[in-house]
Each structure stands twice: as C-alpha cells, then as structure tokens.
Amino acid sequence: MLVASSALTWYLARASGVVAYLLLTGVVVVGIALAGKVTVRWPRFAVVDVHRFGSLLVGVFIAVHATTLALDTYLPFTPIQLVVPFASHYRPLPTALGIVAMEMLAAIAITNVVRKRLPYRFWRRAHYITLAVWVAATAHGMTVGSDRGSLWFSSLYFASIAAVLTALTVRVSPRLRRYGLGRLALAPAVVALVAVLTLGSAPGRASAHPPTSFEGQLTARVSNRAGQALAMTSVSGSAAETNRRLVFRIDLLGAGQQVTATEIQLRYAGKEPAACAGTVTQLDTSGFVGTCRFGDGTSQIVQASWKPTGNDLTGQLHLATSA
Numbered sequence: 001m002l003v004a005s006s007a008l009t010w011y012l013a014r015a016s017g018v019v020a021y022l023l024l025t026g027v028v029v030v031g032i033a034l035a036g037k038v039t040v041r042w043p044r045f046a047v048v049d050v051h052r053f054g055s056l057l058v059g060v061f062i063a064v065h066a067t068t069l070a071l072d073t074y075l076p077f078t079p080i081q082l083v084v085p086f087a088s089h090y091r092p093l094p095t096a097l098g099i100v101a102m103e104m105l106a107a108i109a110i111t112n113v114v115r116k117r118l119p120y121r122f123w124r125r126a127h128y129i130t131l132a133v134w135v136a137a138t139a140h141g142m143t144v145g146s147d148r149g150s151l152w153f154s155s156l157y158f159a160s161i162a163a164v165l166t167a168l169t170v171r172v173s174p175r176l177r178r179y180g181l182g183r184l185a186l187a188p189a190v191v192a193l194v195a196v197l198t199l200g201s202a203p204g205r206a207s208a209h210p211p212t213s214f215e216g217q218l219t220a221r222v223s224n225r226a227g228q229a230l231a232m233t234s235v236s237g238s239a240a241e242t243n244r245r246l247v248f249r250i251d252l253l254g255a256g257q258q259v260t261a262t263e264i265q266l267r268y269a270g271k272e273p274a275a276c277a278g279t280v281t282q283l284d285t286s287g288f289v290g291t292c293r294f295g296d297g298t299s300q301i302v303q304a305s306w307k308p309t310g311n312d313l314t315g316q317l318h319l320a321t322s323a
Contacts, residue, residue, distance in 0.1 A: 010234070010249065013068035014147060018156065020061035021141055024105075025160040027054040028134045031127065032167040052112075059109060062102055094144035101136035104129055134164065150277070214268075214319040216241035218248075218304060222311045239317040244268065248317065250280060250288065264290045264302060266319075276300065287315065291322065 030051045069077050081088040083103070085096035111118060111126045118126075138161065147153040220237025233252040238245060246268045253261040262280035278292035278299075287305035294300070299322045306315030 009068045009072040010251070013065055013072055014145075016061045016064040016068065017141065017145065018147070018153070020058055020065055021137055022156065022160065023054055023058045023061060024134055024137055025163060027051060027058060028130055029163050029167045030054065031130060032164075032171050035171065055109070055112075059105065062105065066102065091144050094140055097136045098140035098144065101133045101140060104133045104136070108133070147277075213321065214239075214241065214244060214246065214317070216244070216246075216317055218306065218313070218315050218317040220248075220306070220313040222308075222313065235313065237313065246317075250290070252280065252283070262290070264292050266292055266302065278302070292319075 034048065034051065066082050070079060070082055077088060077090075081095075083099065085099045086092045088095045108126060108129055111123055115123055138157065142157055145153065216239040218237055218239035220235050223234050223236075234249065235252075236247075236249045238247045240246075246266055248267075249265045251263045251265075262283075264278045264280060265275070266277075267275045274294055276292040276294040278290055280288050280290040282289040285308065287303065290302045292300050292302050300319045301322050303318045303320075304315060306313040
C-alpha cells in the first residue's frame with residue numbers, strides 16, 4: 001500500500017520542474033546573447049544581473065523539484081535515486097538525464113562561487129556546459145514529464161527550443177546581431193506555437209502502448225487538505241493483477257460540497273511503463289468512473305469500486321479501452 005501524501009507535493013513537483021526549465025531557457029538565451037554581443041536594449045550590467053539572478057532561481061526551483069519528488073508517494077524516489085543516475089527503475093535514461101543536468105548545473109554554480117580563484121578562460125569555458133545542461137533538461141522533460149502529453153506543455157517546449165536555436169543562430173551570424181535577439185526570437189517562437197496547435201502534442205507522446213484492459217485489486221489511502229474556500233482530496237495507491245501492476249492518483253478540488261475540478265494520473269509499472277491522464281466523470285463513496293488518455297492517443301475508461309475504512313480503501317480497479 002502506498003502511503004498517502006498531500007496533493008500539494010505532487011503539484012509542486014510538476015510546477016517547479018516546468019518553472020525551472022523555463023528559467024533555464026531564459027538563462028541560456030541571455031548567456032548566448034552576452035557571449036555573442038547581441039544587441040540588447042538594456043545596459044549590459046543589467047543583463048548580467050538578470051542572468052545571475054535567473055541562474056540562482058533555476059537552482060532554487062530545481063531544489064524544490066527534487067525535494068517534492070522525494071516527499072511525494074505517487075512515484076516515490078529515495079534520496080539515492082535522486083542523485084545517482086540509473087539508480088531509479090522508473091524510466092532510467094530520462095530520469096538519469098535530469099539528474100545529470102542537475103549535477104552539471106551544481107558544478108557550474110561552484111565555479112561561480114570560486115570565480116576569482118579560477119582563470120577567466122577556464123571559467124568561461126565551464127559555462128559552455130550550461131548549453132549541455134539545457135539539452136539534457138529538454139530531453140528529460142519531454143520524455144519523463146507527467147504533463148508531456150498535454151498541448152500547453154508541448155507548446156512551452158517548442159517555444160523554448162525555438163528561442164535557444166534562434167539565439168545560437170544569431171551568435172554565429174554577425175549580420176543578424178544588429179537586429180536584436182528579441183525580434184529574431186519572436187518569429188520562430190510563433191511558428192513553433194502554431195505548429196503545436198495545428199499538429200497536436202506529438203513531442204510528448206509516449207512510445208509504450210498501454211494494455212487494452214486491466215482489472216486488479218487496489219489498495220489506497222486518502223489525504224485531505226482544506227483551505228478557507230477550497231478543499232483538495234487526494235487518493236493514491238496501487239492496483240495489481242497477475243503479471244501487471246499500476247500506481248494511480250486521483251485529485252479532487254472542491255468548493256463547499258461540490259467538486260470543481262478533477263484529475264487522474266495512472267502509470268503502468270514495468271520495463272516499458274505507460275502513463276495516462278484524465279478526469280473523473282462520476283464519483284461517490286463507493287468508487288468513481290473516469291476517462292484517461294495515453295500518449296499514443298488511446299482513451300480508456302477507468303472504474304474503481306472500493307470499501308472505505310477510515311482513510312484506507314480496498315477494492316477493484318478496472319480499465320477498458322473506450323469506443
């Protein structure tokens with residue numbers, strides 16, 4: 001049985017990861033502009049300060065991301081799994097890319113702390129690693145992020161990639177520098193967003209195909225977090241049949257006695273895990289019904305029937321491909 005944690009940790013882990021990536025993209029773009037002496041309207045000292053402060057914020061949000069992943073129990077990570085590449089059995093390569101990116105960024109931060117003791121050329125070349133950090137973080141987010149199948153997530157990544165590629169193009173082309181980085185980055189970013197809106201969320205699609213059906217025994221825990229106006233109820237646990245196992249999480253946001261928003265997250269465990277996200281359509285004290293969509297476009301109906309004993313739940317979970 002999984003120990004329930006507040007839904008706050010799960011949402012903080014997801015949000016902090018996205019914010020850290022966007023800040024990292026901004027730091028990389030500004031760093032390329034400074035290195036290439038691209039035309040920027042702000043004074044150079046102000047741009048340098050923004051670059052340094054942005055780098056600090058990246059570290060803060062990465063720390064929040066790692067900490068909340070360690071605290072959350074939907075997909076639990078041990079401290080060792082968060083710092084040692086390939087120590088986690090969950091999508092080892094994408095997870096390792098995120099860990100390597102975090103550790104390379106920490107190494108760059110150390111060079112900043114001891115900058116006065118280092119030769120300038122060494123310090124400058126060490127900062128080129130930031131681009132490798134961004135590449136690893138991009139691959140990490142697009143392959144392991146729980147929101148990678150959503151349109152908004154794909155749009156952010158398309159726009160970030162377009163911005164960095166534009167900055168690199170300007171960096172190696174002296175003729176383009178006089179136009180300024182902002183103007184040159186706008187066009188490809190708009191094109192990238194239009195492409196995502198037209199083609200859908202292709203970059204976030206998972207390669208693993210989910211089973212056509214699943215029916216197993218579930219065990220879960222319920223946690224509640226109430227505020228002044230809103231209340232969050234989170235159900236997290238696992239279900240298993242003969243040779244397959246999945247972990248699940250259902251988050252319910254309510255105002256008073258009414259549910260205002262819902263979310264389902266499911267993950268099949270195994271060598272080729274599949275994941276889906278969706279919403280609850282029916283809910284009562286004996287279970288729920290919802291719909292869940294996998295990265296390959298397959299939709300499944302999720303049904304759970306349970307018997308509550310305090311905050312513990314036991315019962316059955318059934319998934320079937322929708323028509």
